[in-house]
Amino acid sequence: AQRVTQPEKLLSVFKGAPVELKCNYSYSGSPELFWYVQYSRQRLQLLLRHISRESIKGFTADLNKGETSFHLKKPFAQEEDSAMYYCALQTGANNLFFGTGTRLTVIP
Amino acid sequence: GAGVSQSPRYKVAKRGQDVALRCDPISGHVSLFWYQQALGQGPEFLTYFQNEAQLDKSGLPSDRFFAERPEGSVSTLKIQRTQQEDSAVYLCASSLSGGVAEAFFGQGTRLTVV
Numbered sequence: 001a002q003r004v005t006q007p008e009k010l011l012s013v014f015k016g017a018p019v020e021l022k023c024n025y026s027y028s029g030s031p032e033l034f035w036y037v038q039y040s041r042q043r044l045q046l047l048l049r050h051i052s053r054e055s056i057k058g059f060t061a062d063l064n065k066g067e068t069s070f071h072l073k074k075p076f077a078q079e080e081d082s083a084m085y086y087c088a089l090q091t092g093a094n095n096l097f098f099g100t101g102t103r104l105t106v107i108p
Numbered sequence: 109g110a111g112v113s114q115s116p117r118y119k120v121a122k123r124g125q126d127v128a129l130r131c132d133p134i135s136g137h138v139s140l141f142w143y144q145q146a147l148g149q150g151p152e153f154l155t156y157f158q159n160e161a162q163l164d165k166s167g168l169p170s171d172r173f174f175a176e177r178p179e180g181s182v183s184t185l186k187i188q189r190t191q192q193e194d195s196a197v198y199l200c201a202s203s204l205s206g207g208v209a210e211a212f213f214g215q216g217t218r219l220t221v222v
Contacts, residue, residue, distance in 0.1 A: 004150075034209060043111070044151070044199065044213040086150050093207045094141065094164060098150030 002027045004089050006099035013077050014107045021072040021102045023061075023087030032090040033070040035061055036098070039083045047072075047085070057081070077106045112214035114200050120220045121190045129185045129217045133202030140183050141208055142175055143199040145216070151199055156208075157183060190221045 003026040013019045025031060035047040048056045050063040050070060061072045070087060087099040113132040121127050133140050139158055143151035144167075153167040159180035168175070172191075177183040187194055197218050201211035 009148075032209070043215050046209065049209060088150070090207070090209060092164075094139070094156045095153045095167075096151075096208050098152070100148065100150050 002089055002091050002097050004087050004097055004099035006085075006087055006102050008102045009100070010103050010105070012105045012107055015079055016076050019074050019077040019081070019104065019106075021085050021087075021104065023070045023072065023099060025068050025070065025087075025089050027089055027091065029091070031063065031065070031068075031070075033061075033063055034088045034090065034096070035059070035070075035072050036086040036088055037083050038086070044086070077104075079106050079108055082106045112200055112202050112212055114198075114214040114217050116217060117215065118218050118220075120222060123190060123192060123221055125190050125221075126186065126188045127190055127219060129187075129198050129219070131183045131185070131200030131202075131214060133181065133183070133200070134204075134212060135181075136204065137202035137212075138180075138205045139203040139207070139211065140177060141201040141203075141211055142183070142185050143201070144169075145197040145199060147196070154185070154198075187219075190219075192221050195219055195221045 005024045033050045037047045038044045059074045086101045088096045115130045142154040145151040155175045156164040157177045172188045174186045197216040199216045201213045203211035
């Protein structure tokens, strides 16, 4: 069975400090992984996906199949990064399996 | 419209009541998804439509849950005889033609069963 683990429910960092939100997965198939973000009082939205290998808002995430991880990283956190972040695994064409989320707070 | 619209935004139901939650997807979007998000949890898949066809309902937790999209546009999620464990935010998402990764989410309906 698939599993997505986000070990930290809460994470606080100071502005300008590096940030890493952890995500580990368990899946027997070929994984497609995503990070979603939900800013305060806004909708859940896609932040990035591993197949794109792109940087969005300064965030990057590398799929490490050996460690079954897909950690989200940003070298210098900004106050506007404060939000809820969800790691998600696509299982089948139309089903996303989400982790429980990490609330990031960037302290000014 | 500006995006996926869900109504009502908040719903309080007495245990045993039936509720109906509405989703207006982005115009022209073929795919529509429903997710349930309990407090402190990530969203969990409920069901998926392609146009009016319900292609996957494997996530519906019980036969009290029913979803429809009769004309391939607006969708309704109905919960019969609500229970306290049904309390959650119900999210709807739609995508133009692709899968869930290309979908846009609505703001959700927060259901509280008392």
